[in-house]
Amino acid sequence: xxxxxxxxxxxxxxxxxxxxxxxxxxxxxxxxxxxxxxxxxxxxxxxxxxxxxxxxxxxxxxxxxxxxxxxxxxxxxxxxxxxxxxxxxxxxxxxxxxxxxxxxxxxxxxxxx
Amino acid sequence: xxxxxxxxxxxxxxxxxxxxxxxxxxxxxxxxxxxxxxxxxxxxxxxxxxxxxxxxxxxxxxxxxxxxxxxxxxxxxxxxxxxxxxxxxxxxxxxxxxxxxxxxxxxxxxxx
Numbered sequence: 001x002x003x004x005x006x007x008x009x010x011x012x013x014x015x016x017x018x019x020x021x022x023x024x025x026x027x028x029x030x031x032x033x034x035x036x037x038x039x040x041x042x043x044x045x046x047x048x049x050x051x052x053x054x055x056x057x058x059x060x061x062x063x064x065x066x067x068x069x070x071x072x073x074x075x076x077x078x079x080x081x082x083x084x085x086x087x088x089x090x091x092x093x094x095x096x097x098x099x100x101x102x103x104x105x106x107x108x109x110x111x112x113x
Numbered sequence: 114x115x116x117x118x119x120x121x122x123x124x125x126x127x128x129x130x131x132x133x134x135x136x137x138x139x140x141x142x143x144x145x146x147x148x149x150x151x152x153x154x155x156x157x158x159x160x161x162x163x164x165x166x167x168x169x170x171x172x173x174x175x176x177x178x179x180x181x182x183x184x185x186x187x188x189x190x191x192x193x194x195x196x197x198x199x200x201x202x203x204x205x206x207x208x209x210x211x212x213x214x215x216x217x218x219x220x221x222x223x224x225x
Contacts, residue, residue: 004155033213043156043201043215056212090155099144099205099213104155 002027004093004105012111018079021108025072025093029103031055032074034066037088037107046089049074050097078110086112115139117204119216126224131189133219135202138183142204145178147187150199150218159187159200189221197223 005024013019025032034046045058049068066076072093078085088107095101116138125131137145143164148156162169162176162185169176175188189196202216 042217045212045214048212058212092156099146100158100161102158104148104157106153106155 004091004103006089006091006105006108008108009106010109010111012113013081014113015081015083017081018077019081019110020075020077021089021091021110023074023076023091023093023105025074025091026095026103029093029095030072031094031097032068032072033092033094033102034074034076035090035092036060037090038084038086043090046076081112083112086110115142115204115206115214117202117214117216119200119202119219121217122220122222124222124224125192127192127194129192131187131192131196131221131223133187133189133200133202133221135185135187135216136183137185137202137204137214139204139206140180140183141206142183144205145176145185146203146205146213147174147176148201148203148215150201152198156201192221192223194223194225197221 007022031050033048037043047066048056052068063079068074090107092102092104118136146161147159149159150156160171173190177186199218201218203213
Protein backbone atom coordinates (compact mmCIF):
# COMPACT_ATOMS: atom_id res chain seq x y z
CA UNK A 1 0.00 0.00 0.00
CA UNK A 2 1.47 3.35 -1.01
CA UNK A 3 2.10 5.88 1.75
CA UNK A 4 1.01 9.49 1.99
CA UNK A 5 2.44 11.49 -0.90
CA UNK A 6 2.98 15.21 -1.04
CA UNK A 7 3.80 17.34 -4.04
CA UNK A 8 5.91 19.19 -4.68
CA UNK A 9 8.64 18.21 -2.22
CA UNK A 10 10.43 21.55 -2.51
CA UNK A 11 9.16 24.97 -3.52
CA UNK A 12 10.67 28.43 -3.69
CA UNK A 13 8.39 31.45 -3.90
CA UNK A 14 8.72 35.19 -3.35
CA UNK A 15 6.80 37.38 -0.95
CA UNK A 16 3.31 38.25 -2.11
CA UNK A 17 2.89 35.19 -4.30
CA UNK A 18 0.49 32.38 -3.57
CA UNK A 19 1.16 28.66 -3.39
CA UNK A 20 -0.83 25.43 -3.55
CA UNK A 21 0.41 22.23 -1.95
CA UNK A 22 -1.07 18.82 -2.61
CA UNK A 23 -1.49 15.74 -0.46
CA UNK A 24 -2.66 12.29 -1.53
CA UNK A 25 -3.63 10.15 1.46
CA UNK A 26 -3.24 6.42 1.82
CA UNK A 27 -5.87 4.60 -0.18
CA UNK A 28 -9.03 4.23 1.90
CA UNK A 29 -8.14 7.03 4.31
CA UNK A 30 -10.80 9.71 4.48
CA UNK A 31 -9.20 12.14 6.93
CA UNK A 32 -6.38 14.51 6.03
CA UNK A 33 -4.67 16.91 8.42
CA UNK A 34 -2.12 19.60 7.68
CA UNK A 35 0.66 20.83 9.94
CA UNK A 36 3.26 23.57 9.68
CA UNK A 37 6.73 22.85 11.10
CA UNK A 38 9.21 25.68 11.73
CA UNK A 39 12.31 25.85 13.95
CA UNK A 40 10.78 28.65 15.98
CA UNK A 41 7.17 27.52 16.45
CA UNK A 42 7.60 23.77 16.13
CA UNK A 43 4.72 21.69 14.82
CA UNK A 44 1.43 23.51 14.58
CA UNK A 45 -1.92 22.20 13.45
CA UNK A 46 -3.41 23.95 10.43
CA UNK A 47 -6.64 22.10 9.62
CA UNK A 48 -8.29 18.72 9.31
CA UNK A 49 -10.63 17.48 6.59
CA UNK A 50 -12.88 14.47 6.67
CA UNK A 51 -15.07 13.47 3.73
CA UNK A 52 -14.60 16.85 2.04
CA UNK A 53 -15.60 18.82 5.16
CA UNK A 54 -13.29 20.87 7.32
CA UNK A 55 -13.66 19.40 10.81
CA UNK A 56 -11.15 21.47 12.67
CA UNK A 57 -8.98 24.51 12.16
CA UNK A 58 -5.88 25.74 13.94
CA UNK A 59 -4.99 29.28 14.82
CA UNK A 60 -3.70 30.54 11.47
CA UNK A 61 -4.72 33.63 9.47
CA UNK A 62 -7.25 33.43 6.67
CA UNK A 63 -4.41 33.44 4.11
CA UNK A 64 -4.16 29.73 4.86
CA UNK A 65 -6.95 27.67 3.36
CA UNK A 66 -7.55 24.13 2.29
CA UNK A 67 -9.96 21.78 0.67
CA UNK A 68 -10.53 18.10 0.18
CA UNK A 69 -11.81 16.40 -2.93
CA UNK A 70 -14.16 13.45 -3.29
CA UNK A 71 -11.19 11.10 -3.75
CA UNK A 72 -9.83 12.33 -0.36
CA UNK A 73 -6.91 14.16 -1.93
CA UNK A 74 -6.35 17.48 -0.26
CA UNK A 75 -4.81 20.80 -1.18
CA UNK A 76 -3.75 23.69 0.96
CA UNK A 77 -3.31 27.19 -0.34
CA UNK A 78 -1.37 30.08 1.11
CA UNK A 79 -2.01 33.49 -0.41
CA UNK A 80 0.10 36.64 -0.14
CA UNK A 81 3.13 34.75 1.09
CA UNK A 82 5.25 36.21 3.87
CA UNK A 83 8.83 35.35 4.82
CA UNK A 84 7.52 33.70 7.99
CA UNK A 85 5.57 31.17 5.94
CA UNK A 86 8.84 29.42 5.11
CA UNK A 87 8.37 26.01 6.69
CA UNK A 88 7.97 22.30 6.22
CA UNK A 89 4.30 21.58 5.57
CA UNK A 90 3.28 18.11 6.62
CA UNK A 91 0.17 16.25 5.65
CA UNK A 92 -1.16 13.25 7.54
CA UNK A 93 -3.94 10.81 6.77
CA UNK A 94 -6.15 8.58 8.89
CA UNK A 95 -8.72 6.01 7.94
CA UNK A 96 -11.30 7.21 10.43
CA UNK A 97 -11.17 9.74 13.18
CA UNK A 98 -8.61 8.14 15.48
CA UNK A 99 -5.08 9.50 15.63
CA UNK A 100 -3.86 6.06 16.68
CA UNK A 101 -3.33 5.24 13.03
CA UNK A 102 -2.18 8.52 11.58
CA UNK A 103 0.46 8.40 8.87
CA UNK A 104 2.52 11.38 7.77
CA UNK A 105 3.85 12.27 4.36
CA UNK A 106 7.44 13.45 3.83
CA UNK A 107 6.38 17.09 3.69
CA UNK A 108 6.75 20.01 1.30
CA UNK A 109 9.62 22.37 2.07
CA UNK A 110 8.46 25.90 1.21
CA UNK A 111 11.00 28.71 1.07
CA UNK A 112 9.74 32.27 0.73
CA UNK A 113 12.31 34.80 -0.48
CA UNK B 114 -5.41 25.20 25.51
CA UNK B 115 -3.01 22.30 25.78
CA UNK B 116 0.69 22.95 26.23
CA UNK B 117 3.28 20.19 25.80
CA UNK B 118 6.88 20.59 26.94
CA UNK B 119 9.99 18.53 26.24
CA UNK B 120 13.70 18.95 26.83
CA UNK B 121 15.52 19.80 23.61
CA UNK B 122 18.52 17.48 23.61
CA UNK B 123 19.59 14.05 24.86
CA UNK B 124 22.84 12.18 24.21
CA UNK B 125 23.39 8.54 25.07
CA UNK B 126 25.95 5.83 24.31
CA UNK B 127 25.03 3.01 21.97
CA UNK B 128 23.62 0.10 23.95
CA UNK B 129 22.43 2.28 26.84
CA UNK B 130 18.80 3.11 27.56
CA UNK B 131 17.38 6.49 26.56
CA UNK B 132 14.63 8.21 28.48
CA UNK B 133 12.82 11.13 26.87
CA UNK B 134 10.49 13.12 29.08
CA UNK B 135 7.40 15.19 28.35
CA UNK B 136 4.90 17.17 30.40
CA UNK B 137 1.45 18.33 29.36
CA UNK B 138 -1.06 20.67 30.91
CA UNK B 139 -4.54 19.51 29.92
CA UNK B 140 -5.75 16.89 32.38
CA UNK B 141 -8.52 15.91 29.98
CA UNK B 142 -5.99 14.63 27.44
CA UNK B 143 -7.21 11.22 26.39
CA UNK B 144 -4.40 9.90 24.24
CA UNK B 145 -0.69 10.69 24.32
CA UNK B 146 1.63 9.89 21.45
CA UNK B 147 5.28 9.55 20.63
CA UNK B 148 6.48 10.31 17.12
CA UNK B 149 9.93 10.00 15.55
CA UNK B 150 11.26 12.28 12.83
CA UNK B 151 14.42 11.47 10.92
CA UNK B 152 16.23 14.11 8.82
CA UNK B 153 14.31 15.05 5.70
CA UNK B 154 11.35 12.85 6.58
CA UNK B 155 7.87 13.21 7.95
CA UNK B 156 6.75 11.94 11.34
CA UNK B 157 6.46 8.28 12.18
CA UNK B 158 4.06 7.23 14.93
CA UNK B 159 6.03 5.08 17.36
CA UNK B 160 3.51 4.32 20.06
CA UNK B 161 0.66 5.81 22.04
CA UNK B 162 -0.95 5.38 25.43
CA UNK B 163 -4.50 5.90 26.59
CA UNK B 164 -4.92 8.09 29.62
CA UNK B 165 -6.29 5.29 31.80
CA UNK B 166 -3.06 3.31 31.43
CA UNK B 167 0.14 3.67 33.45
CA UNK B 168 2.50 1.83 31.19
CA UNK B 169 2.72 0.39 27.73
CA UNK B 170 5.53 -1.74 26.36
CA UNK B 171 6.20 -2.38 22.70
CA UNK B 172 9.42 -4.26 21.99
CA UNK B 173 12.27 -1.86 22.89
CA UNK B 174 9.89 0.98 23.71
CA UNK B 175 8.30 1.56 27.12
CA UNK B 176 5.91 4.43 27.75
CA UNK B 177 5.20 5.52 31.31
CA UNK B 178 2.34 7.86 32.17
CA UNK B 179 1.95 9.67 35.46
CA UNK B 180 -1.45 11.24 35.08
CA UNK B 181 -1.32 12.99 38.45
CA UNK B 182 1.84 14.88 37.48
CA UNK B 183 0.87 15.03 33.78
CA UNK B 184 4.22 13.48 32.92
CA UNK B 185 4.95 11.11 30.07
CA UNK B 186 8.20 9.35 29.29
CA UNK B 187 9.53 7.19 26.48
CA UNK B 188 12.24 4.69 27.30
CA UNK B 189 14.22 3.15 24.45
CA UNK B 190 16.13 0.06 25.53
CA UNK B 191 19.47 -0.88 23.92
CA UNK B 192 19.63 2.38 21.97
CA UNK B 193 21.19 2.08 18.52
CA UNK B 194 22.70 4.68 16.20
CA UNK B 195 19.63 4.27 13.99
CA UNK B 196 17.55 5.66 16.86
CA UNK B 197 19.19 9.08 16.41
CA UNK B 198 16.32 11.38 15.47
CA UNK B 199 13.95 13.98 16.87
CA UNK B 200 11.24 12.56 19.14
CA UNK B 201 7.96 14.40 19.57
CA UNK B 202 5.45 13.97 22.32
CA UNK B 203 1.85 14.88 21.40
CA UNK B 204 -1.45 15.03 23.23
CA UNK B 205 -5.07 15.15 22.24
CA UNK B 206 -7.84 16.31 24.50
CA UNK B 207 -11.40 15.09 24.67
CA UNK B 208 -12.79 18.55 24.00
CA UNK B 209 -14.64 19.65 20.90
CA UNK B 210 -11.51 21.35 19.47
CA UNK B 211 -9.96 17.96 18.84
CA UNK B 212 -6.46 18.42 17.56
CA UNK B 213 -2.99 17.12 18.25
CA UNK B 214 -0.71 19.43 20.22
CA UNK B 215 2.98 18.64 19.82
CA UNK B 216 5.93 19.30 22.06
CA UNK B 217 9.01 21.03 20.66
CA UNK B 218 10.80 17.75 20.09
CA UNK B 219 13.85 16.15 21.71
CA UNK B 220 16.93 15.62 19.55
CA UNK B 221 18.34 12.22 20.52
CA UNK B 222 21.98 11.65 19.59
CA UNK B 223 23.38 8.15 19.97
CA UNK B 224 27.14 8.06 20.31
CA UNK B 225 29.12 4.98 19.21
